Amino acid sequence: MRPPELRLRAPTPGLLALPWDLPLAQWLMPDVPLRDVAVGPSRHLVKFVDCDGALWAVKELPPRLAVREYDVLRHLEELSLNAVRPAGVVVQPDFGTALLVTRYLEGSWQYRRLFLRLPPDQPRQRDRLYDAMASLLVELHRHGVFWGDCSLANTLFSRDGQVLQAWFVDAETSEVHPRLSDGQRELDVDILVENVAAGLDDIAARLGRSAELRATLLTEAIDIRRRYQTLWEILHSEPVFGFADRYRVEGTIRRLHELGFAVDEVTLRPSGTAGNDLRLHVAVGDRRYHATHLHALTGLDVGEGQARILLGELHAYQVQLSREGGEDVSETTAAQLWLREIALPGMDRAHAAVGNTGTPIQAYCDLLEVRWLLSERAGHDVGTEKALAALGHNVVPTDSAAKLVVVETPTEPFEVVFDEDFEDD
Amino acid sequence: MAEISMRNIVKRYGDGYPAVNDISLDIADGEFMILVGPSGCGKSTLLRMIVGLEDITSGEMYIGGKLVNDKAPRDRNLAMVFQNYALYPHLTVFENIAFPLRLSGKLSDAEIRSRVEDAARTLELQEHLDRKPANLSGGQRQRVAMGRAIVRQADAFLFDEPLSNLDAKLRGQMRTEILRLQRRLGVTTVYVTHDQTEAMTLGDRVAVLKKGVLQQVASPRELYENPVNLFVAGFIGSPPMNFVPARIQGDQLELPFVSVPLRPEWEHLGGGDTVFIAGIRPGSFEDATLVDAVKAGRGATFAVDVDVTEWMGNEQYAFVPYDAPADISAQLARLANDLDSEHLRTQICVELDPASQVAPGSRADIWLDTSRIHLFDPRTGENLTRTASAAATA
Numbered sequence: 096m097r098p099p100e101l102r103l104r105a106p107t108p109g110l111l112a113l114p115w116d117l118p119l120a121q122w123l124m125p126d127v128p129l130r131d132v133a134v135g136p137s138r139h140l141v142k143f144v145d146c147d148g149a150l151w152a153v154k155e156l157p158p159r160l161a162v163r164e165y166d167v168l169r170h171l172e173e174l175s176l177n178a179v180r181p182a183g184v185v186v187q188p189d190f191g192t193a194l195l196v197t198r199y200l201e202g203s204w205q206y207r208r209l210f211l212r213l214p215p216d217q218p219r220q221r222d223r224l225y226d227a228m229a230s231l232l233v234e235l236h237r238h239g240v241f242w243g244d245c246s247l248a249n250t251l252f253s254r255d256g257q258v259l260q261a262w263f264v265d266a267e268t269s270e271v272h273p274r275l276s277d278g279q280r281e282l283d284v285d286i287l288v289e290n291v292a293a294g295l296d297d298i299a300a301r302l303g304r305s306a307e308l309r310a311t312l313l314t315e316a317i318d319i320r321r322r323y324q325t326l327w328e329i330l331h332s333e334p335v336f337g338f339a340d341r342y343r344v345e346g347t348i349r350r351l352h353e354l355g356f357a358v359d360e361v362t363l364r365p366s367g368t369a370g371n372d373l374r375l376h377v378a379v380g381d382r383r384y385h386a387t388h389l390h391a392l393t394g395l396d397v398g399e400g401q402a403r404i405l406l407g408e409l410h411a412y413q414v415q416l417s418r419e420g421g422e423d424v425s426e427t428t429a430a431q432l433w434l435r436e437i438a439l440p441g442m443d444r445a446h447a448a449v450g451n452t453g454t455p456i457q458a459y460c461d462l463l464e465v466r467w468l469l470s471e472r473a474g475h476d477v478g479t480e481k482a483l484a485a486l487g488h489n490v491v492p493t494d495s496a497a498k499l500v501v502v503e504t505p506t507e508p509f510e511v512v513f514d515e516d517f518e519d520d
Numbered sequence: 521m522a523e524i525s526m527r528n529i530v531k532r533y534g535d536g537y538p539a540v541n542d543i544s545l546d547i548a549d550g551e552f553m554i555l556v557g558p559s560g561c562g563k564s565t566l567l568r569m570i571v572g573l574e575d576i577t578s579g580e581m582y583i584g585g586k587l588v589n590d591k592a593p594r595d596r597n598l599a600m601v602f603q604n605y606a607l608y609p610h611l612t613v614f615e616n617i618a619f620p621l622r623l624s625g626k627l628s629d630a631e632i633r634s635r636v637e638d639a640a641r642t643l644e645l646q647e648h649l650d651r652k653p654a655n656l657s658g659g660q661r662q663r664v665a666m667g668r669a670i671v672r673q674a675d676a677f678l679f680d681e682p683l684s685n686l687d688a689k690l691r692g693q694m695r696t697e698i699l700r701l702q703r704r705l706g707v708t709t710v711y712v713t714h715d716q717t718e719a720m721t722l723g724d725r726v727a728v729l730k731k732g733v734l735q736q737v738a739s740p741r742e743l744y745e746n747p748v749n750l751f752v753a754g755f756i757g758s759p760p761m762n763f764v765p766a767r768i769q770g771d772q773l774e775l776p777f778v779s780v781p782l783r784p785e786w787e788h789l790g791g792g793d794t795v796f797i798a799g800i801r802p803g804s805f806e807d808a809t810l811v812d813a814v815k816a817g818r819g820a821t822f823a824v825d826v827d828v829t830e831w832m833g834n835e836q837y838a839f840v841p842y843d844a845p846a847d848i849s850a851q852l853a854r855l856a857n858d859l860d861s862e863h864l865r866t867q868i869c870v871e872l873d874p875a876s877q878v879a880p881g882s883r884a885d886i887w888l889d890t891s892r893i894h895l896f897d898p899r900t901g902e903n904l905t906r907t908a909s910a911a912a913t914a
Contacts, residue, residue: 138606157685244606273534278572278593285594290606292623297610313623 096189102165103183103196109146110196115185119155119194132199138267143199150199151182158186160267161193167240167266168197174238175381177231178263179251200262202453203251208502210298216308219494221315225291227252227261229322232287234382235263236280237330243268245283246290254453254503256400256460257496280327284320292316330356330379336363338371347375355399357384392430393438397456404460409433441479448487453503461486461497468492522584522675522708523549524570529579531565531732539565541732542579550706552699554723556713557755558858562732563712567680570710572596584675599674602665602682607653614640614649617667632671639670642704643697658686659693666701676708683718695722716756720744728752730858750901751858753799753894759837762868763852765844766798766895767791773798773893776842777868778822780890789895789904796904797852799894802837802871808885810873819889827867829880836874838884841867855901 099115114122119140122129130143130150140155156164161184168181182196209220228250235242244265251262272279295312329350336343341363348358357380366374381387385402389395389409397405413429438459445458452458466482468491491497524547531540540562547553555563568574569581572593581588588596607616614636621632640646643663653661669677679698683691699722702709713719719726720740727737728751736748740756747753753761764776768791772779775798789796808821830837844852844866852866870886878884895905 160685246606276573276575278574282571282573282593289620289623293608293611293619296619297608300610313625317623 099188100186101183102185105182107147109144110151110183113144113146113153115187115194116189118187118190118192119153122153137265150201152179152197152199154195154197155192156195156267158191158193161186161195164195164266164269167269167271170271171235171240171263171266174240176234176238176240176263177260178266197264200251200253202503203253203262204502206247206250206252206294207298209252209499210302212501213498214493215302217493218311218315220499221312223257223259223496223499224252224261225315225319225322227259228287228291229319229326230382231261231263232283232323233326233330236275236283236327237379239272239274241270241272241275241279242283243270243286244290245287247294248290253398254457254496254499255398256402256404256457257464258400259499260398260400284323287323288316288320291319326354329354330377333374333376335366335368335372335374338373341373344375347377351377351379352384355382355384355386355403357381357387392427393434395434395438395456401456401460404463405438405456408437408463412437444479444483445486448483449489449500452500457503458486458500461491461495461500464495465491465497468495523547523582524676524708524710525580525582525585526566526570527580527582529566529569529581530577531562531569531574532577538577538732540569543729543732543734544579545727545734545737547708547710549708552702552709552711552722552724554711554713554719554726555729556716556719556726557729557735559714560731561729563714563729564680565732566729567678567710567712571598571600571678597675598678599669599672599676600678600680601669602662602679607661607664609653612650612652613645613656613664613667616653616664617671620668621671635671635673636667639667642670642701643667658690659697662686662690662694663697666697670701670705674707676710677702679709679711681713682711683713698722717758720756726756728755746903746906747799747894748903748906750797750799750855750896750903753896753903754855754858757801759802759869759871761799761801761894763855763896764798764800764842764866764868766796766893768794768796773890773895776844777824777840778820778888780820780888780893783890785905786895795898797896797898799896799903800868800888801892802869804889804892805868805870805872806887806889807872807876807878808887810876811887816887818891819887821885821887823883823885826878826880826882826884829872829878831874834874836872836876836878838870838872838878838880838886839867840870840886 096116101115103110109128114127119142122142128145130145132143132150137154142153144151144153154161165181165184168178171178172180179197179200182198184193184195186193206224209224213220228245231250232242232245242263244267249263249265251264253260253262292313295316296309299309299312334347344361344363348361351358358377359380360378362376363373364376366372383399385406386397386399389397389402389406392409395405409430410426412433413424413426416424416429416432441462442455442459445462446455449458449461462479462482465486466477466479469477469482469485485491486497489498489500526543526545529540529543530538532538543562543566555566557563565574569576570583572588572591576589583596583598608619611619617639618632618636621627621635627635637646640649643666645660645663645667648656648660653664656664682698683694686694695718698711711722720743723740725737725739726743728735728743730751736743736752738746743752743756747756750763754763767774768782768786768789769779770791771782773782773786808816824840827839827841829839849866872878893905894903896903
């Protein structure tokens with residue numbers, strides 16, 4: 096008997112003790128701490144193991160593919176891209192197979208939840224989903240990663256302020272290149288559109304939805320291409336200015352920041368055309384502009400979408416303090432006060448109001464959103480208490496991001512998770 | 521009309537390395553063309569340039585007579601079969617195949633139905649149209665994936681090592697399916713593989729690539745019987761061709777294990793100190809005791825020490841060691857490297873009739889069909905006897 100070859104990132108006791116010398120099909124309860132996680136069918140056998148305080152996905156693959164996928168996931172991790180993190184790969188020479196271990200993303204969920212836990216036909220919520228997918232693909236492509244099988248089923252979603260983040264799960268068909276050609280990007284988008292359309296079509300059929308909705312969903316899936324292209328062009332446009340108009344560069348940078356992109360470097364070079372026109376090239380960095388800024392000010396480690404909302408509140412508080420004090424308060428000072436007086440207590444209360452679902456940060460962002468929406472409707476500031484109450488009872492506008500608290504995992508994240516109303520044939 | 525024509529295609533990456541180095545190739549409408557070679561030979565890169573996934577550094581790519589260098593993959597009307605082989609689990613076979621057509625929005629329900637049913641007939645999936653993928657066998661699922669490509673009515677099908685991830689049994693099944701499909705539809709097909717057996721069984725013509733350069737493009741038989749150089753000779757055929765040093769001395773060709781009379785077609789090669797590499801396929805030998813006298817006279821018979829034998833049921837191999845001079849050993853080692861194969865040991869592989877009683881560790885009489893000896897130039901690798909015989913048959 097040839098022993099299995101283990102390659103583990105963090106050789107924690109629970110992981111080490113797993114029966115790596117057995118084929119995955121023979122991993123059974125109660126010997127192995129398995130969890131039932133409804134993630135839909137997969138090309139390969141996948142099981143979920145709960146140990147060492149985390150949930151791990153174990154997938155059985157031919158060794159060549161497993162090692163390849165492991166390397167791709169590691170590469171994505173190095174680039175800080177939205178992807179599941181590889182935890183290890185174990186080759187089983189006796190069976191000619193390998194087991195790829197990835198860490199299950201806490202707080203993430205599959206797209207079906209969005210449709211099963213919300214009232215049907217929520218275009219604004221679907222919007223968030225599409226934006227998240229288009230964003231993810233743009234980020235992968237910017238870093239030379241070709242997905243090859245982008246689909247809703249291959250993606251996990253998580254809440255980030257008012258937007259959703261999409262996370263890349265299955266790297267089996269992926270390729271890493273120094274740069275992607277236009278042809279490769281196009282093909283990847285084509286695959287995304289087709290797969291997303293099929294995923295939505297499936298949901299619509301299962302929910303017994305009308306032909307009209309199905310047609311709408313198809314159109315929306317096709318429209319993801321436009322979202323991708325718009326974002327791609329913003330990130331890669333190289334506008335030409337006259338030297339005298341170079342102040343316009345600032346506008347371009349600001350727009351990128353608003354979208355959350357940091358700017359690493361800007362070059363202005365002669366455009367080659369007549370006169371003294373310059374071509375702008377922007378080296379766009381990671382999409383964590385606000386998150387980085389908030390972290391520097393407060394030490395809080397949050398998502399980009401969350402950071403944008405929190406920074407907004409922080410700045411409003413800064414203005415308030417300056418007005419009350421009769422003199423300018425620096426951003427740094429305001430940040431410290433805001434954190435201690437407003438944010439941390441607020442997070443606790445908001446989290447409690449939603450029954451400790453999700454994270455305190457997200458609950459607080461939801462609170463802020465609800466307060467803002469209710470205030471807008473009422474024509475005046477409704478205050479925190481009213482917003483907390485609305486949040487606690489999930490009596491929130493259906494288009495709000497706060498509505499999505501219903502899709503988040505229950506209090507104990509590793510409870511057996513059933514997608515009710517959703518049984519495979 | 522979907523002939524594919526490549527003129528002086530070059531693909532150079534940032535560091536200047538030419539992954540594809542000046543390849544010109546014409547694929548006729550309806551032809552099944554295989555691109556084969558060891559890893560790194562450029563076959564996948566070439567395919568990707570046909571599809572539009574890689575930019576072409578220089579050269580022209582024509583599909584159906586139109587220049588397509590700058591055309592997006594979507595606009596080239598080609599189908600990459602198995603590219604996206606995830607079947608949608610909740611759709612029936614029918615809907616799985618129909619889905620891309622529905623998405624395009626360009627066809628009526630009736631047209632979609634007609635195309636899907638045609639494809640199902642071609643793939644013998646008619647009885648399964650109402651089933652879901654989970655209830656299909658591996659082979660059936662692969663055929664559904666092919667169905668998606670067929671209904672698009674593309675000008676050509678492209679395959680990039682589609683069988684490499686399948687288990688051996690399914691691989692064999694799918695190979696037959698692909699061939700049958702291509703014959704029925706008559707669609708231009710370009711198929712990339714590193715497996716020379718696959719190449720030989722599937723293609724109308726096979727293009728052998730090495731390090732970005734096209735070595736030879738010909739029918740499988742032509743490649744097997746008239747390889748243009750050492751690389752092609754050693755790459756095509758399993759078990760591989762034997763390579764041994766050979767010298768012309770007077771009216772004899774000296775091989776390590778036997779000397780044979782000089783054949784007329786070798787006379788122009790000169791003699792003296794020139795060492796050639798003789799290439800002899802295992803099938804060119806036979807157990808001399810099973811060869812009748814008339815046939816024996818047309819070749820050469822000699823005695824050897826047999827090291828080991830392998831009996832495979834339908835064929836049998838004997839391995840016969842010999843001595844080689846140092847310079848030839850070095851040349852053979854380099855050749856082994858090029859072919860991505862293990863070090864070529866100084867032994868010959870002899871294919872014997874399964875009924876042969878030749879035993880390992882014994883002395884045996886072997887017959888050699890001398891008309892099937894190839895002689896290669898050790899420096900250039902060129903097949904010197906091919907040139908002569910090709911001229912003879914031209």
